[in-house]
Amino acid sequence: MKNIILRGILLIISFVFVWFIFSQINWTSILKVDKATEKTEEKLGELFWNVIKSNETVNKNPFVIQSVDSIVTRITTENKINKNKLQVHIIESNEINAFALPNGHIIILTGLINASENPEELSGIISHEIAHLELNHVMKKLIKEFGLTAIISISSGNTGAEIIKEMTKLISSSAFDRSMEKEADLKAVEYLVNANINPESFADFLYKLSDKENKYSKYTTWISTHPESKKRATYIINEVDNKVIKSIPILSPNTWNRLKEETQIKIN
Amino acid sequence: MECHERTMTNTLTFQSKPSEHEAEKASNSYVMSLVALMAGLPLPIINLIATLAFYIANKKGTYFVRWHCTQALFSQLSLLFINSFGFWWTISIFITQKDTINNNYISYILVVILFNLIEFIATIYSAIQTRKGIHVRWWFYGDIADLICKP
Numbered sequence: 001m002k003n004i005i006l007r008g009i010l011l012i013i014s015f016v017f018v019w020f021i022f023s024q025i026n027w028t029s030i031l032k033v034d035k036a037t038e039k040t041e042e043k044l045g046e047l048f049w050n051v052i053k054s055n056e057t058v059n060k061n062p063f064v065i066q067s068v069d070s071i072v073t074r075i076t077t078e079n080k081i082n083k084n085k086l087q088v089h090i091i092e093s094n095e096i097n098a099f100a101l102p103n104g105h106i107i108i109l110t111g112l113i114n115a116s117e118n119p120e121e122l123s124g125i126i127s128h129e130i131a132h133l134e135l136n137h138v139m140k141k142l143i144k145e146f147g148l149t150a151i152i153s154i155s156s157g158n159t160g161a162e163i164i165k166e167m168t169k170l171i172s173s174s175a176f177d178r179s180m181e182k183e184a185d186l187k188a189v190e191y192l193v194n195a196n197i198n199p200e201s202f203a204d205f206l207y208k209l210s211d212k213e214n215k216y217s218k219y220t221t222w223i224s225t226h227p228e229s230k231k232r233a234t235y236i237i238n239e240v241d242n243k244v245i246k247s248i249p250i251l252s253p254n255t256w257n258r259l260k261e262e263t264q265i266k267i268n
Numbered sequence: 269m270e271c272h273e274r275t276m277t278n279t280l281t282f283q284s285k286p287s288e289h290e291a292e293k294a295s296n297s298y299v300m301s302l303v304a305l306m307a308g309l310p311l312p313i314i315n316l317i318a319t320l321a322f323y324i325a326n327k328k329g330t331y332f333v334r335w336h337c338t339q340a341l342f343s344q345l346s347l348l349f350i351n352s353f354g355f356w357w358t359i360s361i362f363i364t365q366k367d368t369i370n371n372n373y374i375s376y377i378l379v380v381i382l383f384n385l386i387e388f389i390a391t392i393y394s395a396i397q398t399r400k401g402i403h404v405r406w407w408f409y410g411d412i413a414d415l416i417c418k419p
Contacts, residue, residue, distance in 0.1 A: 004415060007408040022375035033369050
């Protein structure tokens, strides 16, 4: 009996051992899994961005671009994220929204900049979108919404322009699942703390916009796609409580005021 | 009459050679798991159900038949665990999207394929040998069969 148990254990050990040896080989690189995924993502990002570019007004104001870029640079540098992977675009719109597209595209609507009371609030949302990209949520969401076959078919150019347009609309206006949102929120807090930006502003922003009575309620797409904002604000605050935060201003008051002026859109 | 018993390392001598009918039944227990394995892929449970059904059907068979049914059943049982794990891991990647394709997953699937292949070859070999009336004894599984089956 003892012999049988010993042999059984030996069999299990041999299985785990062979698995361990096999896992030392970089299969994803050999089988070009990463490259295939990267190519698909690249193509999808390009397709979606082209739809947005041709249907919306892209803000090309150098001051706006530079100001937002300095926020992105602080977050990425302090968190060792390759900034070259990210492509931040500013779109003229009343909507308070920001979203991420495959291949590192981050779309920020001017309405969001305008609704933020300080650069820290805007940094919170940008960090949240970077977190979605870094955690590969965008591709996961796309596969979940449309299926792997459809995604491969789209990226290989076998889908009509109308369908891609509809997909872009959906991806910019639908939510990630709750666990992904929480994961991105907590990651955003981590990014903000590392970048010496107080994450409490991020929580404040969520709390403020979740209030249905606020003056922006007509335009809060970001909140409608990110439900349970009050709950989220609470767990962000709880997360912040455990951390030592060194707060260094990200934009000077003058720069921030000018950025808001430049992106000012009359709210009806 | 004498029957040879083959283990992974040596050949032993048994006291009596099984009859033609017994050899056929014992051999079928392996064939059964092979056919079910091919038919049931990628669902890992089918081969076990088939082998289990054959085992129950031959519960009152001769010692030789019962012994081989037991060996076939337990070898399938261990495959069930590793295959099931691989199956649900695959589901979590491609259907529920809770995981992504990574080195650990690819290595696991390759080891599962390797172990299934070894089992597949061993099963074919056992089916052929037992059909000839030769008692094939697997490392570890033969011990379990000894423990469960009494003459």
